[in-house]
Amino acid sequence: MVDEGKGAIVFISSLFGYHGVPIVANYSASKAYILALGEALHVELDPMGIDVLVVSPGLTDTAMPAAMPFNFSKMPITKHKPAKVAKAALSALGKKASKVPGLLNWIYAFENRFIPRLWPTRLFGFLLKRAMTQEDRARLLNIPLKRISK
Numbered sequence: 001m002v003d004e005g006k007g008a009i010v011f012i013s014s015l016f017g018y019h020g021v022p023i024v025a026n027y028s029a030s031k032a033y034i035l036a037l038g039e040a041l042h043v044e045l046d047p048m049g050i051d052v053l054v055v056s057p058g059l060t061d062t063a064m065p066a067a068m069p070f071n072f073s074k075m076p077i078t079k080h081k082p083a084k085v086a087k088a089a090l091s092a093l094g095k096k097a098s099k100v101p102g103l104l105n106w107i108y109a110f111e112n113r114f115i116p117r118l119w120p121t122r123l124f125g126f127l128l129k130r131a132m133t134q135e136d137r138a139r140l141l142n143i144p145l146k147r148i149s150k
């Protein structure tokens with residue numbers, strides 16, 4: 001890409017990459033890594049004609065959330081079609097470093113610029129906990145059921 005002076009890279013992060021999220025702590029941390037990596041590469045590679053974009057979707061109607069032990073209908077979030085996410089990504093490519101598709105997702109992603117960083121972490125921890133059974137939480141966290149907080 002550098003030799004040709006053109007190219008494009010799209011990284012897929014997540015809304016959960018914008019703040020720590022309990023219960024899926026490792027996933028959210030890995031998505032924060034991708035976000036930081038992509039933003040840095042955006043600036044680094046821009047002078048070489050290479051477009052780098054990080055897309056951070058919220059809940060999207062794919063096989064991934066369907067396989068997770070969360071009842072997402074209990075959460076105040078909207079589910080997007082993959083096509084909508086892809087369209088938003090392609091229209092941002094070459095113009096921005098990062099894109100969070102959907103207004104509500106955008107608010108969730110950027111709220112910690114205006115409020116203490118830990119508030120969205122607590123909020124999503126509460127929401128995820130409420131959206132799953134105690135048994136699933138014990139299984140996911142690999143903690144005995146009797147040690148799981150209500």
Ligand SMILES: NC(=O)c1ccc[n+]([C@@H]2O[C@H](COP(=O)([O-])OP(=O)(O)OC[C@H]3O[C@@H](n4cnc5c(N)ncnc54)[C@H](OP(=O)(O)O)[C@@H]3O)[C@@H](O)[C@H]2O)c1
Pocket residue numbers: 012013014015056057058059060061062063064065
């Ligand atoms: N869906 C959501 O709500 C949501 C929200 C935020 C972010 N994301 C992110 O979006 C990305 C795509 O997820 P998705 O929702 O589209 O899930 P998905 O429908 O389960 O698709 C995952 C894709 O990754 C491929 N894959 C898995 N392991 C791989 C490997 N080791 N090497 C190469 N390809 C591999 C799978 O290929 P095969 O089909 O061949 O197995 C599949 O095409 C993920 O990074 C996820 O974290 C998803």
